[in-house]
Amino acid sequence: MPSVTRGVAPRSAPPAPSGKPPLSSRMLRATWRGLPARRHRAGWEPGRVVPAADGSPLITDHYFPRAKGDFPTLLVRSPYGRGLPWSPMYGMLFAEQGFHVVVQSCRGTGGSGGAFHLWRNEAADGLATVAWLREQPWFTGTLGTVGPSYLGYVQWALALDPPPELRAMVVQVGLHDPFALFHTGGAPRLENALAVGVGMTYQHRGVLPFAKATLRLRRRLEDVTGAWPLREAYLSALGGEVPWLDDVMTRSDADDPFWHGASAAGAAERAAVPTCLIGGWHDVLADQTFEQYARLRAAGCETALLVGPWTHTSALQQGWPEVFAASLAWLRAHLSDDASDPRATGVRVHVGGADAWRDLEDWPPPADAASLFPRPDGTLGRAAPADAVPPVSFRYDPADPTPSVGGPLLSGTAGPRDNGVLEARDDVLTFTGPPLDEPMEVLGPVHARLRISTDTGHGDVFSRLCDVDPRGRSTNVCDGLTRFTTEGGTPSEVTVPMSRTAHLFAAGHRLRWQISGGAHPRFARHPGTGESSVAATGPVPVRLTLHADSALVLPLSAAR
Numbered sequence: 001m002p003s004v005t006r007g008v009a010p011r012s013a014p015p016a017p018s019g020k021p022p023l024s025s026r027m028l029r030a031t032w033r034g035l036p037a038r039r040h041r042a043g044w045e046p047g048r049v050v051p052a053a054d055g056s057p058l059i060t061d062h063y064f065p066r067a068k069g070d071f072p073t074l075l076v077r078s079p080y081g082r083g084l085p086w087s088p089m090y091g092m093l094f095a096e097q098g099f100h101v102v103v104q105s106c107r108g109t110g111g112s113g114g115a116f117h118l119w120r121n122e123a124a125d126g127l128a129t130v131a132w133l134r135e136q137p138w139f140t141g142t143l144g145t146v147g148p149s150y151l152g153y154v155q156w157a158l159a160l161d162p163p164p165e166l167r168a169m170v171v172q173v174g175l176h177d178p179f180a181l182f183h184t185g186g187a188p189r190l191e192n193a194l195a196v197g198v199g200m201t202y203q204h205r206g207v208l209p210f211a212k213a214t215l216r217l218r219r220r221l222e223d224v225t226g227a228w229p230l231r232e233a234y235l236s237a238l239g240g241e242v243p244w245l246d247d248v249m250t251r252s253d254a255d256d257p258f259w260h261g262a263s264a265a266g267a268a269e270r271a272a273v274p275t276c277l278i279g280g281w282h283d284v285l286a287d288q289t290f291e292q293y294a295r296l297r298a299a300g301c302e303t304a305l306l307v308g309p310w311t312h313t314s315a316l317q318q319g320w321p322e323v324f325a326a327s328l329a330w331l332r333a334h335l336s337d338d339a340s341d342p343r344a345t346g347v348r349v350h351v352g353g354a355d356a357w358r359d360l361e362d363w364p365p366p367a368d369a370a371s372l373f374p375r376p377d378g379t380l381g382r383a384a385p386a387d388a389v390p391p392v393s394f395r396y397d398p399a400d401p402t403p404s405v406g407g408p409l410l411s412g413t414a415g416p417r418d419n420g421v422l423e424a425r426d427d428v429l430t431f432t433g434p435p436l437d438e439p440m441e442v443l444g445p446v447h448a449r450l451r452i453s454t455d456t457g458h459g460d461v462f463s464r465l466c467d468v469d470p471r472g473r474s475t476n477v478c479d480g481l482t483r484f485t486t487e488g489g490t491p492s493e494v495t496v497p498m499s500r501t502a503h504l505f506a507a508g509h510r511l512r513w514q515i516s517g518g519a520h521p522r523f524a525r526h527p528g529t530g531e532s533s534v535a536a537t538g539p540v541p542v543r544l545t546l547h548a549d550s551a552l553v554l555p556l557s558a559a560r
Helices: 023-029 085-097 122-134 150-161 176-181 191-205 207-225 243-250 265-269 286-298 320-335
Strands: 042-052 055-067 073-078 099-105 144-148 167-172 275-282 303-313 347-351 356-360 367-374 392-396 428-432 441-452 458-468 474-487 491-505 509-517 542-546 549-557
Touching: 023 085, 023 428, 042 085, 042 122, 042 167, 042 176, 055 085, 073 085, 073 122, 073 150, 085 099, 085 144, 085 320, 099 122, 122 150, 144 150, 144 320, 150 167, 150 176, 150 265, 167 286, 176 191, 176 243, 176 286, 176 509, 191 243, 243 347, 275 286, 275 347, 286 303, 286 491, 303 320, 347 441, 367 428, 367 441, 367 509, 392 428, 441 458, 441 474, 441 509, 458 491, 458 542, 458 549, 474 509
Parallel strands: 073 099, 073 144, 144 167, 167 275, 275 303, 303 347
Antiparallel strands: 042 055, 055 099, 347 356, 367 549, 392 542, 428 509, 441 491, 441 542, 441 549, 458 474, 458 509, 474 491
């Protein structure tokens, strides 16, 4: 790594190259509406070679304002290539707003040298890139980072030991903990793991290879996820071996040495870099966004939070005008001393059911915990039953697993969906409250407190909150799954975190609590035994029994 002197005055910028961005990027850019007015034309300097920490060449494109003057720099590091959509969304758009933008392919992707690894190289390669930036005549010493998903992970990795030039970060639907991307509540997040495998393997190769691989996975998903054993069955769907996927699927313990150093959560505990977090209520990484927000706030770091009605992908599609505007406001406020946009501060969330945005001082806001109790007749009430309530049971068969419907996925089936067909199944319990006399607003984390047993000693429990409108349509709001064990017929006390929400249940609507033994293929089905979901060779049906004193716990808005 070249030696540099930090803190020196920026060199005057020489004339920048005047190349236009690629035609495909300019054509896509021309289709977008609702974005801030362009301040400059964007220039493009492709194919710069930056030495990684081990000397491997990292292929890098430089976008810039085609104008005289000094401009701050944004670093965007990606394993998904540097073409569409990253070139217009990050290279062009931010260059048009007055930033140098460095879009770089991570090691082993997009033409860069070396071998890709899910987490081991990003911190060192990020620092190596900053060292290279210090030698560029147009670099002023003012640096920010921006990007979604894994492009968020590389930001957190850089922030573990932040260079002094790093003044601001914008993490959009971002990752900081790879283990939690692949496992939750003790169960593999199967469908998302396969989608990540396709994305990491093919997206950096171009639009066409990625589209073909995505279609192949969609066609073969049912066969692959229904195989016994599941391990290695994915090869046909992914078009070949993905070396790291078997490891992440089979290493189900966060304390396994395999995961050592994977989480970059600690970056948020150091209060070093002002950070804007952007997420969606149905984003597969929503919980990671809220976790990092809490860490940043506890550390006293300047931070902002925006949460929209989005999935992981729709945040960058339908939500892009809002996401881009908030990102731009934060970067201008911290890199250009322009705090004129009020979106550069505070917490802003979209309230489902009301289809309205709400500005808050913090997250979660003050709330009153309310418990709703299930009854054998399928109703849901605010008061705990006065008399002993008989248990309610259902049979879960891994050979015909309860299907997943909507929720936080990486596929096009993500988000709020009609749960009617799902709730008609014999292996799904539902408990429904009466029509509301007045609106009920739920703001904050939701969880289920269960007393539950199984006849095999092993099981999963999936818990979901739904909004039932006056026509009877049941739409998912938030949910979660937990793997558990029992001894004999003695029920276990199980808490199921169901993520967070901001949702208004309108007058005349009803709350519904849905309980089942899984959500397949979103989560790998429980085989009914103590075997791993990945290695099990056959199914064993399970009878799950819900006992008295179980409750759904909601944070009801204290201010409304």
